[in-house]
Amino acid sequence: MSAQFGRRLRKGAVATTVAAAAVAALSASQAPGVSVDDNGRSTTADAQPTPDPVDDDGATGGSPFYMDLPPLNSPSPVPSAGSGGTGVTGTGEAGIPATVLDAYKKAAAALQESKPGCNLPWQLLAAIGKVESGQARGGRVDADGTTIGKILGPQLDGNGFALIPDTDHGVYDGNSTYDAAVGPMQFIPSTWEWAGRDGNDDGKKDPNNIYDAALAAGHYLCRNSWDLSVQADMNRAILSYNNSQDYLHTVLSWLEYYRKGTHEIPDGTGSLPGHRSDDNDPPSPSPSPTPPSTPGTPSTPGTPTTPSSPPPSDHPSTPGTPTPTPTPTPTDTVDHLEDAGTAKLTAQAGDTFSKRISTRAETSAGKAVGKVRIRFTIVGDTDTTFTGGESVATIVTNGSGVAVAPALKAGEKTGDFTVRVAVVGRAVAGLDYKATVTERVADTLARTSDTALTCTPGGEFADQVEVKATYDGAVADGVAATATLITSADDPTENTKGPYFKDADGKTVRTLKGLETDANGLLKLPKLYADDTTGTFLLRINTAGGASLTVELTVAAAAEPTESPSPSASPSA
Template structure:
């Protein structure tokens, strides 16, 4: 007991010093008490948003978290050989279970490739993992990284927490009435539905798997183009995970601590923090870091909440007097509670060419049953289905608060390369009502004009090859049209686009005659250079027609003619010897 009491004193003393260091790292431009939501909006002290306003759009639903701070001493890079990991001061706090540590580092590496501008440090994932679940309950995961037993937060039923009705029919959290935070990174099901990732390549997105959860947390922290090497964006990202200034300070404390050094410890040997933000008491004992003896059966792990476990019921007949309970007050309805449905707010037809930004934006209005607009409601826009169309931020999810007219305008969409119809679904965050679907159409890249880049005549002798290759430039509304599909065909005549069977031709890789080329595309500058042309023995004027997506057409004239013979040098006739006929006069 004395050792435990001393440990708590050390932690208490550390709180002020470490928190002060963490707060000192905050941006000077952010005043004390200012919070920042997931869209980067700052809320001054005294004007904090209600839990329901932001909870369902955070990773955790603002569920409880561990408040313990790191010890004052700097972490050792490895346990002392004399003291071992269980007694070295700060060793267990700085040590991270092997599988959990591996998941953090792999997630950060993946983000370096996917979103290099984010600059996500793996130590941030470790700090959040520590605060959310005590590193997956001290690394109690199987060989694949899945928690041995579920890690579940309390019901988000509006009593002491946000009110988030069930969104997954209990699939992830086992609760068909309300949502709960799930897994080592404590994602609520409604957030996991769009933020979930497959981090271990098993084809599943499981919030109970540390590899999946760590990668999802990394992408969640890196959305909106945030650069986590800057203080302001780092704070925004952490606050979007759990909207609490105390949470921010706690995570920053562990981030700084892990940056000073850490080491790997065996799975299942990590320690759990003692204190939780909701001051839950009576948690079941933490699992022993020592594996059970081989001759003893291993008890089935009991599902635990982030505070360390489910509250143990009072044994019957204990003699404890029953304390009358105070009736729970009915939560005050929020604007979200009054929303009955979503209506389109005048969205124009959504059409864009592949690779381009949509000029039209989706507008949705939140209304009561009587058709009255509802302001200050969070509307989530999600690009659904198999498509590479995203919002201009590169994400497939965006959340916008309705204005005084009850209207939320989604960010602009950017078309991907997959053509066809794309569905964007608008839903009310924290409210189980039918979503509103919008259709956005992605058309193929197109050109409306084609022109040769040279006016040199294209001529060739029979059986020879053309000296110049045909090069054209495609434009659309005066701008270079890149990535536009094109075909090139040697046709019979201006009125007959059928492929010619004589005259100029291209060659394939095997040297065979080809008179139609397909699968062509203009380059980044709208240029298209055709392969070398050859001629058979037929002379005359021939036509090459180039067509592009969008209807641009260009017909190029080719001439095959025999070489003009050069005049021969004039032959000078030598005078022939004069034949002298001498006639002798007759005698």
């Protein structure tokens, strides 16, 4: 997300503008190696790699958040009944509603399995949930984890907040003019489109469901190969959720607080924050617990605004005074998208595409437009993703009007697919980029041993055939292969006599299909046996990509032992 300092007004929050700008500069996406001609047009986009870009609007679009800090008296971990040994005694602020707490822990467990290198602590989800919605408004959720009533932030119309025109036709936020953050983890619709997850396995991705939202937040925080056990990566992940130093400080405070201990409380009885980042008076740390709210009277992070009823202006126009025309945003000036030098997109299954998609936003006169959000969406029957495992990425154009998508990571499904590119918040013609995933291949096969392969008639070969596959000198793993005992060097048909393999039922087999090299490019064939036919035979191994190796097998009778001649009798005396 972009730094919201300068994009929205912050009342009462102490903004550290310099630090935020530095973080924004650190995480901003840049087109790798894009050179610009005299007309400002880019000429290439694939020179040197750059860090993976992040979504400029982040998870929340810079929506306001709760700034209440944890109590000064930290909880002490003490096992308590019904808490499974993880409960605490002490302040009520340490309590997290049961369903909400369960959602955080299940999401963290799922991420530990799918992205173990992220090291996501469930307490981080709890800290963000506290800051975003007061743990789903004190745990007001139904049995399935869906909030009782939608939690909506204010419409992001540029009036004190970021300007984000509608992207979901009001499906999630009920506003067909502007977007608003939705649900207990406060996702804006454009981010939910790619980050949304089905955390409770009901077949839906609902930002108002705490299980779905918590899992989505976990995946969001774990993108870009961040390791959250490293503080710098932890900070980057949190700032990508909402790019504010106050937000970072508040979330880290609650993270540390929850790490010291927490316990489960009934749904609907959680305490509610009282100070939002757009309030006039910033909060102070609470010296004592905040009493839980009475169920049925929750506060909401933001009051949804109906598109047809915009909020009243602080300075209403005088009758007869013409309303000033708003200054067009960069998005308003975009007329079309142009390819910015994207090369052919091809990769083997399992590999990272060496080229990135590069797109340029232009006005009708062909002038570059910077600071425009461009969405890249992978479509088609493919398991290819962008780096980080997502199928959608939103990137902001740089000063040359260029947005460069994250690198594509090929899956195992081969074939063609499309990456569709569009301008977020503006209905202009997009671009489609074709990409292809080819099967894994090898160009060289070699035996790992030079031992001669020999056998006696009716016996079995002492050594198994093992080969190593490479491609351009590198290990070729996961490459499909076949092995056939052929008739002759000039006749690759299957032989009907001589050495053979055995199938699971012990029957004779002279062709093996469906073989695959392992992670080290090695392929070890099953044992070989010989019938009663003697002679020299050939085993041919072929791989996808055209690598081929012919191995010689010898079946010969065992050599007869040579008898030593009897000594001649000595002549008699």
